[in-house]
Amino acid sequence: MKKKLITWSNATTVMLALTMIIVLISPQAKAIMIEGLMKIGLFKPPAANTEPEVTVAGSANTAPSLLLKDQFGKTINIKDEKGKVLFINFWATWCPPCRAEMPSINELYARYKNNPKVMILEVDADNDFSKSVPFMKDNKFQLTVYNTASAMPEGFLGNALPTTVIIDKSGTVAARHEGGADYTDKAFYSYFDGLINK
Template structure:
């Protein structure tokens, strides 16, 4: 008896595996090209406990240079004029996904500490572009002020990595420097900052 030749069945294209692979690839592409999507992912990771500030007993003690900052109203202030206060400087940009993800925590830190006379929070637009940074704050309903710099920033303070956060103590020394996204609503960090303010 002659056997019938085996005919291969056509493969299904729309299988569950193929659909899931397609969705995954689309998600990867969106994350690669969309700053908002990256920021949303980073923010989600912050909310589940990633990106906590690393506070050590070993301080980065180094004398801070004088810098001059100007706000969108043209009012200026220098680091030297703020001596005697704890200064938190956050370098950020509107196009930077980690900055966008981190900004709600910086805003919350500002709200929580804005009445503390010993602590000043200065968010600095690394692009020095009020026409983008001010609308960004308004659109996201942040109450943070926006500053630009009018002087050269030394690499010890800001070497170009965004975001970068620096803390200068009351004596004018840099005691904390962190490059990259961090959750500044962390209770240990807030205690560290308020303790610096009491010294």
């Protein structure tokens, strides 16, 4: 009796192995996989105020002075934006979890872009407009990219990308999340709306 060379079991093992290899070598493939896992609820954003893991230099939860500059040279200092809820996302084009969460941040931006009490700030951790701006255009994201124009305050960013920092209207760091998340999560929208309407 001849053994079949190609069986269902062999074929699925080969397909699984090829998928894993592609995911390991391709940031975009890894981002697509992570985005899928986000959509089924594995990566949740903060849905309540959280104490920062690292105390920001100065006061325990007060937003520090940090200058951000967009590609056109417009500069803002986050410390001067009291009265607004700031969603600050530190990311990089080479980072798969950053790429995976970007569609949800773009949706967040679309939801709040006309609200004068909200600022969505995408900060390229590499400070490289030549890569980050084309990335946004190629993916048809509406988000403005910022680079840091001053030294990063001690304890503000942390050690992981992406890192998202949410500052409430009083200028207090309300939440800090390291790692990717789906920011279209209903619990997050409810939390964010609560900060805006406080």
